[in-house]
Amino acid sequence: MIDEDSPGMNPGLAEAASGEFPGEIENGNSRTPRWRKFLRSLKVPALAIFSALFLGGILIILTDTDVLWAWARFFNDPMRALSRSWEAVWDAYSALFVGAFGSLSAWSETLLRATPLTLAGLAVAFAFKASLFNIGANGQMILGAIFSAYIGFTFDITGWILVPLALAGGVLGGFLWGGIAGVLKATTGAHEVITTIMLNFIAAFLLAYFLTTDTFLPSGSANPISKNMLEQARLHRFISGERVDIGIFIAIAAVALVWWVLEKSTLGFQVKAVGLSPDAAKYSGMKVALIIALTLAAAGGLAGLAGATVVLGATGVLTGGVIGNLGFDAIAVALLGRSNPWGVLAAAILFGGLNAGAVNMQAETQIPVDIVIVIQALIILFVAAPDLVRAIYRIKKVDTEEAQSFTSSWGSS
Amino acid sequence: MKVELRGITKRFPGVIANEDVNLSLNSGEVLALLGENGAGKSTLMNCLYGLYRPDEGEILINDQVVDFETPGDAMVAGIGMVHQHFMLVPVFTVAENLMLGNESVSGPLGVLNLDDARKRINDLSDKYNLPVDPDALVRDLPVGVEQRAEILKALYRDADCLILDEPTAVLTPDEIAELEKVIRELADSGKSIIFITHKLGEVMRIADQIVVLRHGKVVGRTTPEDTTELGLASMMVGRDIQLVVDKPEAEPGAPMLEVRDLSVLDDRDAVAVESLDFEIRAGEILAVAGVQGNGQTELVEAITGMRPALTGSIHLDGEDITSATPRELWTRDLGHIPEDRQADGLVEPFSVADNLVLNTYNWKPFAKGILRDSPEVRSHANQLVEDFDVRTASIDTHAGTLSGGNQQKVIVAREFTHSSRLLVAAQPTRGLDVGSIQYIHGRIVAERDSGAAVLIVSSELDEVLALADRVAVMYEGRFSGVLEGDEITRTRIGLLMAGRTVDSGDSSETDTPEPPTQDPSADGNAR
The missing domain is CATH 3.40.50.300 (P-loop containing nucleotide triphosphate hydrolases)
Structure with missing residues (x-):
């Protein structure tokens, strides 16, 4: 991959350039227009999605007995094998697409699923910016769900107060849960990957415990299903007959807020400095430990809000499986969105769409929903191995962020 | 070994790192490659060592054209490189380090044959007057000895042409004198040596021929007899200094x-x-x-x-x-220019502009409350880049891509603003x-x-x-x-x-x- 060198690999070159070749510098990556940078940043995720759909298509062919039968007679009628394969894949993916984006109610289901994924994805992405790997979004969502559910079924007051109060409760729950990991990291150096994973388990069993108490269960019930949220505590459904609620607007507002904090505020400046170079941050007088603790707590708050939108939105009730694996899907969403807040939103809508469309696909073509989970996993695999995608599609690496000197790490062999 | 570079050109996106560089070096000769930071010395040597492939030009070893795809090829051809930052495993002994990647083994199970390695190391040590204890752990060695081990490692692989990248940077005056003697002896025994440096005194003492690079081009060829330190310095920077x-x-x-x-x-x-x-x-x-x-x-x-x-x-x-x-x-x-500029002084992936306000980002006029004021940050940066003559494509360039000298100027500019x-x-x-x-x-x-x-x-x-x-x-x-x-x-x-x-x-x-x-x-x- 000789061609993938970039000026970033040789610190000396910039100087040589500025003195001697001012003309070429105009084309250097620092002057690239924003929209070109934007398009360039889309390249790898887009190709990852395409590659995953391609491999998913092969899987669809392999799971369809009719198609396999046609392939068994490939030499009698090769066109038939090919056309049957194409039909199977086309039918499946068009059903998937229609179920995701093909109608108002498809969009409703997609956005409904995208809401918690966006918020929890932000929780992971924001922590990434400080070089913290927040695996604990699931636990933080559970705590958020517990807090907001308790408020949502307990205080019989007007919705104008109750909804914000319950949402704030969700934020607080996640904030505390993320904050535990943050404080542990900042004071003792305990690695956040370990602590957040463990806190996930604690959160799950805490929820299971609460669902045995009278505070949470309807009187006389022993089923681990909480009381219903009060009607006025539920998030408003703004399209009659459809399940999507105002949670999606809350999620979009959170995306804008996180973007603003990261790009425009001094807080975001510190978070990024701590993430990219803790030594330089400390040397510049930043309170590194405080920033680490706050970042994880804030990330937890976002995940907690995600949990709140689940119980106050579609489910309206707290159960042991209410969060499921959403907190882990959120890691995938953050990776696909490259930790950019708007990227997270786009990735969440894609994942929401895949989940919503999968139901329709199974109904129309009998292809199991699991295929979609495989496709999601493949997307992440490709996104996590960008060099693989670049190698497959022979893309040159241009952005300096990813260029790294291999001479410095080059060994003695 | 005779080494020749003919018309080497190496381009990176937007930059020509080496342009039509010609070098020729006979056995027993010491060639000093001199130039400012960013002059293209390392790129050129990386081409010779197989880390980069030149876009144009050819490399000749003993009058045969060669094409190195990896450093492994270069090593086989007899080229050894001692990097500025040593590439030894600290917890291994000298002998283990030297045989790493080139292990002598015995028996069907491939048991390491350390005795064999020890013997070869001692022979080499005696031959070239490079005393090293083969059983010492590398992490216990003083820097000068560690460097000796690096040189031995190249010799252990039968290198006939040694590239030394700024070898004296980490040495005491005594160790430098010692190294200069070693280089002379290696040359006398027929090795050809390329010596990258920007220290003029060393060049005058040990080089047989001097090649000066500036902006990727050869701007001067001379010998110590025909020039002075002042003359070399002027050639390097391109003006009288x-x-x-x-x-x-x-x-x-x-x-x-x-x-x-x-x-x-x-x-x-x-x-x-x-x-x-x-x-x-x-x-x-x-x-x-x-x-x-x-x-x-x-x-x-x-x-x-x-x-x-x-x-x-x-x-x-x-x-x-x-x-x-x-x-x-x-x-x-307090103004502070830290020792490790890349780790402590800069956030390398941040832009030059952001690095210039790294400790004032939350002060007026660079921030109002928690809102950062980008126009102020940018005009501040433009001013400092001009005042301190920071050579950068723009203030949005990542600080990590600047040359060492310009990175240091960014830090100096920041610390000297107040x-x-x-x-x-x-x-x-x-x-x-x-x-x-x-x-x-x-x-x-x-x-x-x-x-x-x-x-x-x-x-x-x-x-x-x-x-x-x-x-x-x-x-x-x-x-x-x-x-x-x-x-x-x-x-x-x-x-x-x-x-x-x-x-x-x-x-x-x-x-x-x-x-x-x-x-x-x-x-x-x-x-």
């Missing part, structure tokens, strides 16, 4: 920094600085000389609030700053080229003359001689001597650096006292 810092007499005022009974622990909780007492007066430069690793780093970190003091006190203009944080010190007018009462500069010109050194030295002297107390920590003798009003030599956590005025000589500092005490007047008979302003960057412009 003065090798002397214009430094008026110091006019020291009241004590500004007072350090009393200071002890500091290092990262392994060993005492690195031991009951140190000193003061620096306003308008005075105290240079702390010494071989790296004698407590200078910890001393600087203690003063700048990066590391707690174990005992003792530090006062700045009468105020106790012993346990002040970096932020508090900044508000008390006037200091105390300036602490650790290795301020390490790895920089003549032009940048001249510039930064001038700025430091200007800071002194405006009334700041200046603490310079440098392992570079020439820098110390150029800047210091007083010199303290640090050895094993203490000052082994403090020199002033005429006492400041190369020989004395050298002895003190080695831990020997100097009785006043003792060695001065053989000394030619050098005035501290003479010959600052001659061979000391780099670490």
Whole structure:
């Protein structure tokens, strides 16, 4: 991959350039227009999605007995094998697409699923910016769900107060849960990957415990299903007959807020400095430990809000499986969105769409929903191995962020 | 071995790193490759060593055209490279390191044959006069010996052409003299040697031919007989330069920094600085000389609030700053140029503009409340880039892509924007080229003359001689001597650096006292 060198690999070159070749510098990556940078940043995720759909298509062919039968007679009628394969894949993916984006109610289901994924994805992405790997979004969502559910079924007051109060409760729950990991990291150096994973388990069993108490269960019930949220505590459904609620607007507002904090505020400046170079941050007088603790707590708050939108939105009730694996899907969403807040939103809508469309696909073509989970996993695999995608599609690496000197790490062999 | 480069051109996106470079080197010859940072020396050698492939041109070994796809190919062809940063495994012994990747084994199970390796190493050691204990752990070796092991490693693989990348950067004066002898001996035994450096003195002493690169092109070919250090320096920077810092007499005022009974622990909780007492007066430069690793780093970190003091006190203009944080010190007018500019001085993926406000980002006018003011940050950056002559494509360029000299200028610009009462500069010109050194030295002297107390920590003798009003030599956590005025000589500092005490007047008979302003960057412009 000789061609993938970039000026970033040789610190000396910039100087040589500025003195001697001012003309070429105009084309250097620092002057690239924003929209070109934007398009360039889309390249790898887009190709990852395409590659995953391609491999998913092969899987669809392999799971369809009719198609396999046609392939068994490939030499009698090769066109038939090919056309049957194409039909199977086309039918499946068009059903998937229609179920995701093909109608108002498809969009409703997609956005409904995208809401918690966006918020929890932000929780992971924001922590990434400080070089913290927040695996604990699931636990933080559970705590958020517990807090907001308790408020949502307990205080019989007007919705104008109750909804914000319950949402704030969700934020607080996640904030505390993320904050535990943050404080542990900042004071003792305990690695956040370990602590957040463990806190996930604690959160799950805490929820299971609460669902045995009278505070949470309807009187006389022993089923681990909480009381219903009060009607006025539920998030408003703004399209009659459809399940999507105002949670999606809350999620979009959170995306804008996180973007603003990261790009425009001094807080975001510190978070990024701590993430990219803790030594330089400390040397510049930043309170590194405080920033680490706050970042994880804030990330937890976002995940907690995600949990709140689940119980106050579609489910309206707290159960042991209410969060499921959403907190882990959120890691995938953050990776696909490259930790950019708007990227997270786009990735969440894609994942929401895949989940919503999968139901329709199974109904129309009998292809199991699991295929979609495989496709999601493949997307992440490709996104996590960008060099693989670049190698497959022979893309040159241009952005300096990813260029790294291999001479410095080059060994003695 | 005869090595020849013909018309080598290597382009990177937007930049031509090497353009039509021709070199030729016979067995037994020492070629010095000289140039400023970013002149393309390393790129050229990486082409020869198979790390890069040139876009144009060819490489000839013993008159045969060769094509190296990987460093492995280059090694097989007999080319060995000793990198500036050593590539040895610290927890392995010398013998294990040398055989790594080229193990001699015995028996069907492939048991390592260390005896064989030991024997070969001892033979090589004797032959080239490079004494090394094959069973010593690399992490226990002094830097000079570690480098010897690196050279042996190349010889162990039968290298006939040795590339040495800034080999003297980390050595003491004694070790440098030793290395120069070794290079001579290797050349005499028929090896061809390419020596990358920007220290002019070394070049004059050991090179057979000198090739000067600037902006990727060969701008001069000469021999030590036909040129002078001044001539080389002018070739490197492309203009006439003065090798002397214009430094008026110091006019020291009241004590500004007072350090009393200071002890500091290092990262392994060993005492690195031991009951140190000193003061620096306003308008005075105290240079702390010494071989790296004698407590200078910890001393600087203690003063700048990066590391707690174990005992003792530090006062700045009468105020106790012993346990002040970096932020508090900044508000008390401490300027700090950190030793490790890439780790401590810059957030490399941040833009130049953001790095220029790294410690003022939340101050007016760069922020209103928690909202950052980008236009202010940008106009500030444009101003500083112009004032300090930072060579960067734009203020949005990532600081990590700048050359070392320009990175340092960014830091210097940031720290000098506000006037200091105390300036602490650790290795301020390490790895920089003549032009940048001249510039930064001038700025430091200007800071002194405006009334700041200046603490310079440098392992570079020439820098110390150029800047210091007083010199303290640090050895094993203490000052082994403090020199002033005429006492400041190369020989004395050298002895003190080695831990020997100097009785006043003792060695001065053989000394030619050098005035501290003479010959600052001659061979000391780099670490």
